[in-house]
Amino acid sequence: MAADCGANCARWLLCLANFIFICVSTGVLIVGTWLAADKASFINLTLNVTTSKDSPASPFVSEDAEKILKEFVEPAVIEQAAYILIAAGAFILIISFLGYCGAIKESRVLLTAYGIFLIIIFALQITLILLCTLYKSQADHHSKGFLKSTLSKYYTTGDNKDAVTLSWDLIMAQMSCCGVDGYEDFRTARLFVEKSSAEGLGRQVPESCCILTGDPLLPKPADPSCIISPTQSNSYLSTGCYDKFSFIVTENLNLVIGVVVVVAATQLLAIIFAFCLCRAVGQERDYHYKY
Numbered sequence: 001m002a003a004d005c006g007a008n009c010a011r012w013l014l015c016l017a018n019f020i021f022i023c024v025s026t027g028v029l030i031v032g033t034w035l036a037a038d039k040a041s042f043i044n045l046t047l048n049v050t051t052s053k054d055s056p057a058s059p060f061v062s063e064d065a066e067k068i069l070k071e072f073v074e075p076a077v078i079e080q081a082a083y084i085l086i087a088a089g090a091f092i093l094i095i096s097f098l099g100y101c102g103a104i105k106e107s108r109v110l111l112t113a114y115g116i117f118l119i120i121i122f123a124l125q126i127t128l129i130l131l132c133t134l135y136k137s138q139a140d141h142h143s144k145g146f147l148k149s150t151l152s153k154y155y156t157t158g159d160n161k162d163a164v165t166l167s168w169d170l171i172m173a174q175m176s177c178c179g180v181d182g183y184e185d186f187r188t189a190r191l192f193v194e195k196s197s198a199e200g201l202g203r204q205v206p207e208s209c210c211i212l213t214g215d216p217l218l219p220k221p222a223d224p225s226c227i228i229s230p231t232q233s234n235s236y237l238s239t240g241c242y243d244k245f246s247f248i249v250t251e252n253l254n255l256v257i258g259v260v261v262v263v264a265a266t267q268l269l270a271i272i273f274a275f276c277l278c279r280a281v282g283q284e285r286d287y288h289y290k291y
Helices: 005-037 039-051 063-072 075-105 108-134 136-154 163-175 183-188 190-199 241-251 253-290
Strands: none
Touching (some): 005 075, 075 108, 108 136, 136 163, 163 241, 241 253
16 A cells, blocks of 8 residues: 555545446446337336326326426437437446556556546647637537537427437527527428428427427427517527527636636546556555565
């Protein structure tokens, strides 16, 4: 064991932090694998636990909550979420495993690998922030292009909504906005246009672009004619979500900076602890080798 107090503190802090991340990432990985392998059983279990009359959770679940839950456990949404959970869980698990095993076993190889991974992640984050700051106009252009592509390729209406559609509906309802730059973005949304034509209502915008009443998770326009004839008084047709998000970030800039600083400081501490412990282990082994 590394002899000095500082090295011991670093060791046990690394062990504790990475053990927590291992537990969380393992849970995420298990759920993701379950969803990918047998999403039908997950959907049935979720619906039975939450909506069954005999379930202890049923008194706390309203009819609106049941509708929301049923939308989010559609097979298309579950399948997309499964792969995201597997990728995120595996990535965090690998890095946390290196940190935990390196600290508990005092392995210089594992600690060095853990520290290098964290340095790479930290460097990528700093590079991304600098590029977005120095090339803001290009970053805005590419970000808007990516967001618009998700609308044009995947956004739809009606039944069997996928994860992209539900995510956009949630964002627009919560942020009181419409599309990336405005309602005209939906004119190029292929699936949305096809489904709207099949409906025969003359739909121009989804319900989530309208001024809503009730729960935002279940978009219900205050003016039923909004989806056909959106105006400034019954919808957010001219308020793009990208500009709205930029405004919210600007209004809460101190909070954003605080979160970035805390995350960066935590990563730096983990890097410092890893290499300090690695150095202490090396010095102790050199001492035992000499004497």
